[in-house]
Amino acid sequence: MYLKIFTSYCQLCKIRIAFFSGLSAVAGYVLVAAHLQVQLVIVFAGVFLLASGASGLNQCQERATDAMMSRTKDRPIPSGRIRPHNALLFSIMLAASGIYILYAGCGSMPAMLGLIATIWYNGVYTLLKKKSAFAAIPGALTGALPPAIGWVAAGGQLYDPRLSAISLFFAIWQIPHFWLLLMNHGNEYRDAGLPSLTLILSRVQIARIVFQWIAATAVCGPALCLFGLAQSSLIQYSLLAASTLLILQGAGIARNSSIARSVFVRLNAYMIVVIGLLVSDRLYILSGHLPSGIEKIYALIASSYL
Numbered sequence: 418m419y420l421k422i423f424t425s426y427c428q429l430c431k432i433r434i435a436f437f438s439g440l441s442a443v444a445g446y447v448l449v450a451a452h453l454q455v456q457l458v459i460v461f462a463g464v465f466l467l468a469s470g471a472s473g474l475n476q477c478q479e480r481a482t483d484a485m486m487s488r489t490k491d492r493p494i495p496s497g498r499i500r501p502h503n504a505l506l507f508s509i510m511l512a513a514s515g516i517y518i519l520y521a522g523c524g525s526m527p528a529m530l531g532l533i534a535t536i537w538y539n540g541v542y543t544l545l546k547k548k549s550a551f552a553a554i555p556g557a558l559t560g561a562l563p564p565a566i567g568w569v570a571a572g573g574q575l576y577d578p579r580l581s582a583i584s585l586f587f588a589i590w591q592i593p594h595f596w597l598l599l600m601n602h603g604n605e606y607r608d609a610g611l612p613s614l615t616l617i618l619s620r621v622q623i624a625r626i627v628f629q630w631i632a633a634t635a636v637c638g639p640a641l642c643l644f645g646l647a648q649s650s651l652i653q654y655s656l657l658a659a660s661t662l663l664i665l666q667g668a669g670i671a672r673n674s675s676i677a678r679s680v681f682v683r684l685n686a687y688m689i690v691v692i693g694l695l696v697s698d699r700l701y702i703l704s705g706h707l708p709s710g711i712e713k714i715y716a717l718i719a720s721s722y723l
Contacts, residue, residue, distance in 0.1 A: 425493040429476055429504055430469035430511065438563045439465035441587065444692045445567030448583065448646060448699050459522035460570045463515045464563050467531045470512025474539045477505045485609040523570035530569065534562040550612040553595040557588040582644045586637040590688050593630035593667075596623065597681040600674060624674040631667035631684060635660040638691045652698040656691060663687045 442464040446457050476483065476494055484495035493499040512535055520528035542556035561584035568580045599606070599614060600623060606613040614623050638660045642653045666683050669676055 421498075425498040426507065429473045429493045429499060429507070431472040432469065435465050435468035435472060438468035441560075441692070442563040442567035442570075444696050445564030445573075445580070445583065446571040447567075447696050448564075449568050449573035449577075449579070450571035450703075452703060456522060456570060457567075459518060460527070460567050463519035463522065463527070463531065464566055465515070466511050466518065467515030467535060468563070470508045470510070470515060471535050471538050473504055473508030473511060474535075475543055477501055477508060478539065478543050482609040482611060486605040488605055519566065519570070523566075526575075527566045527570045530562055530566045534559055534566075537562075547611060550614045550617060552612075553592050556595075557591040560591040561585070561588040563587075579644045579646055582637075582641050582646065586634070586641060586691070587688075589630065589637055590634045590684070593627050593634060593684060594681070596627050596630070597677050597684065600624065600627070600677040620674050621671075624670045624677075627677075627680075628667050628671045631670075631680070632664055634684065634687070635663045635667070638663075638687070641691070641695065646695055647698050648702060649698050652694050655694055659687055659690050659694075 439461040442460050443457055446460050447453065450457075476492055479489075480492075480494040480501060483489035483492050490496065494501055494504055516528050516531050516535075519531050538556070538559040542552060542559060545552035545555060564583050564587060565575065565580060568577070568583070569575060573580060596614065600620065604613075604615060607616055614626075618626070639653070639656045641647060642656065647653050647656060663683060667680055670680050
């Protein structure tokens with residue numbers, strides 16, 4: 418019984434998404450930090466709790482439409498496993514805890530960025546999804562903020578061009594990420610009364626647009642080297658190789674839109690590989706060598722991607 422309750426609340430908070438949000442904040446921290454400190458753990462914990470709370474709030478807001486779609490009808494609230502009131506209180510508690518941790522452990526600026534991310538996700542993007550089929554474009558700002566939180570927590574400046582490049586990479590990646598999901602579930606959005614690209618564009622047209630965003634994401638990866646975020650020539654060539662492979666794989670969707678799921682997985686893996694390469698390069702600079710644990714993790718990610 419308790420395991421089912423625990424599982425339901427994990428699903429409410431979208432633990433995996435929150436985990437990767439925390440990791441993106443950690444990446445932002447590592448890429449600018451002069452040396453690593455225990456504050457890195459605080460950054461992860463704060464962003465993880467904040468993202469968990471925001472996801473829970475989002476499910477509270479969208480519980481009516483979630484109940485109409487087969488992809489989401491089994492979520493904790495529409496399925497009746499968690500009462501909306503309990504979900505709301507729990508989500509607010511998580512979000513507030515995340516902001517407090519960021520404020521107490523990292524200062525006012527990281528906490529402010531966390532608050533802005535929550536307001537944008539729950540107060541702007543979630544509402545825009547009911548108004549526009551292109552809500553994913555402004556909504557992508559949410560994904561650009563976690564690395565910025567880690568960046569400023571480590572002492573970096575908000576106006577640093579390197580941070581702008583990293584945030585742009587995360588923002589651009591999120592758009593094809595969402596629209597690839599839409600290609601598999603667009604009719605469900607339509608049936609739930611939500612605006613969907615499938616109502617105004619054909620599947621072939623959507624696939625072509627998605628490929629353009631995938632190509633933009635692939636270009637942004639190696640372009641990060643232009644901002645000094647990768648010093649090693651090995652890392653630079655690896656970024657170029659991963660980007661080339663992504664473009665080749667993404668090009669297939671313009672010819673065959675049925676491979677959307679496969680391209681979705683590759684796109685996400687590409688993002689992980691890019692951030693892993695940049696972090697590995699930075700750790701090498703900080704320590705003079707790449708820790709064996711990082712080598713193993715990178716090898717595992719790279720092997721699964723290739």
